[in-house]
Amino acid sequence: MTISSEGTTLDPWYEQYASRTAGLSASEVRALFAVASRPEVVSLAGGMPAVSALPLPVIAASMERVMSTRGPAALQYGSGQGTPELREQILEVMALEGIRAGVDDVVVTTGSQQALDLVAKLFLDPGDVVLAESPSYVGAMGIFRSYQAEVAHIPMDADGMIPTALSERIASLRAAGRSIKMLYLIPNFQNPAGVTLSSERRLAIIDIARSEGILIIEDNPYGLLWFDRPAPAAMRSVEDDGIVYLGSFSKTLAPGFRVGWALAPHGIREKLVLAAEASILSPSSLNQMIISDYLAHADWKGQIDVFRGLYRERRDAMLEALEQHLPDLTWEVPNGGFYVWVGLTEGLDSKAMLPRAVKELVAYTPGTGFYADGQGRQHLRLAFCYPQPAEIREGIRRLATVVRGEQELLETFSATGPIPAVAYDPHVAAPPPNIG
Numbered sequence: 001m002t003i004s005s006e007g008t009t010l011d012p013w014y015e016q017y018a019s020r021t022a023g024l025s026a027s028e029v030r031a032l033f034a035v036a037s038r039p040e041v042v043s044l045a046g047g048m049p050a051v052s053a054l055p056l057p058v059i060a061a062s063m064e065r066v067m068s069t070r071g072p073a074a075l076q077y078g079s080g081q082g083t084p085e086l087r088e089q090i091l092e093v094m095a096l097e098g099i100r101a102g103v104d105d106v107v108v109t110t111g112s113q114q115a116l117d118l119v120a121k122l123f124l125d126p127g128d129v130v131l132a133e134s135p136s137y138v139g140a141m142g143i144f145r146s147y148q149a150e151v152a153h154i155p156m157d158a159d160g161m162i163p164t165a166l167s168e169r170i171a172s173l174r175a176a177g178r179s180i181k182m183l184y185l186i187p188n189f190q191n192p193a194g195v196t197l198s199s200e201r202r203l204a205i206i207d208i209a210r211s212e213g214i215l216i217i218e219d220n221p222y223g224l225l226w227f228d229r230p231a232p233a234a235m236r237s238v239e240d241d242g243i244v245y246l247g248s249f250s251k252t253l254a255p256g257f258r259v260g261w262a263l264a265p266h267g268i269r270e271k272l273v274l275a276a277e278a279s280i281l282s283p284s285s286l287n288q289m290i291i292s293d294y295l296a297h298a299d300w301k302g303q304i305d306v307f308r309g310l311y312r313e314r315r316d317a318m319l320e321a322l323e324q325h326l327p328d329l330t331w332e333v334p335n336g337g338f339y340v341w342v343g344l345t346e347g348l349d350s351k352a353m354l355p356r357a358v359k360e361l362v363a364y365t366p367g368t369g370f371y372a373d374g375q376g377r378q379h380l381r382l383a384f385c386y387p388q389p390a391e392i393r394e395g396i397r398r399l400a401t402v403v404r405g406e407q408e409l410l411e412t413f414s415a416t417g418p419i420p421a422v423a424y425d426p427h428v429a430a431p432p433p434n435i436g
């Protein structure tokens, strides 16, 4: 019997799992939720939206109205594609980012995460290649891995993915006989890098994908959460045949509803509905109806403005604290979304440093989770979405203590070898299971 780092002889079924489960491992982000939920830890790790800023009585009124006016329908199975009413309203939401589409083109899903899973299920065979930004969303890479596909990272800079690098990588993969199935992008306020793909590059990348016959997956949960100026028009607003667009109510309303959607060209959309029905029969009727009622009765655009203001304030608090306490590190200023991607000084290792950070009662996400190829030790992702500004400042102050300690250790031990690992103190925080 072989025992991998994920497997254990205590599980009697271990040898019977399908080979695709080899890619199923707890991500750093997931594991961190357990540690970071302790009240004494300032968590700059998870990307949890600030749901306490929602008008809870307004949402409660929507729930009450749905139950009292359409209760039996809300509690029944529904259409696999989603309710026509919500699909119509989703068109209004997407129009804010320049997208025009028909109500039949939309498929409501259980979060955009499920939409991505379904797209991957439709297209990916073992060994296929998915092109993605470098770094990319950990949850997407988990899906691609679970279909035994490989992620090829394409370099980014402050303006997002670099089109020439994309062309070169496509050519080299094709020369090696690889089958490239899709290009996965988060063009706005990228997770984790915080950068936004420029308008010019959107067009250049669409041209490349079109001429190479590669499907684009435009994942856009953060697009409406801009701070200083709106994001450029969605890629889907200039190209419809070659793009599957993914949207979500998780960041502009609440992730607890688990309602997202895919907007797909006709043929793909039909297959998506069949795959969704095979997987979950139908998305939650109740949650769709509550969201429809909220969109019809509440000032949802005003609420997005509230979120924008709140996240902008938190971003500013984080950047000011970084300037004050860690000016020797590097980052791009995110113009929206939830994240700052921080580059460490030479020799520091974000994964090795995490136990020391947790000991100092601050959590972040090590950069390694955002790469499929082992990169990322010199970066970490800080999320400013959830903690209050004062907590953010305190978290960065604690992080600075850790970074300074690491830098001193590095200077002391650089002549004698690597920095010794630090053991977790169980009285301070539980160890994340997958971070050694």
Ligand SMILES: Cc1ncc(COP(=O)(O)O)c(C=O)c1O
Pocket: 047, 110, 111, 112, 113, 114, 137, 139, 186, 191, 219, 221, 247, 248, 249, 250, 255, 258, 259, 260
């Ligand atoms: C880039 C990206 N895509 C998709 C998702 C999944 O969102 P949802 O809650 O809609 O499933 C997230 C969540 O953090 C995300 O950051």
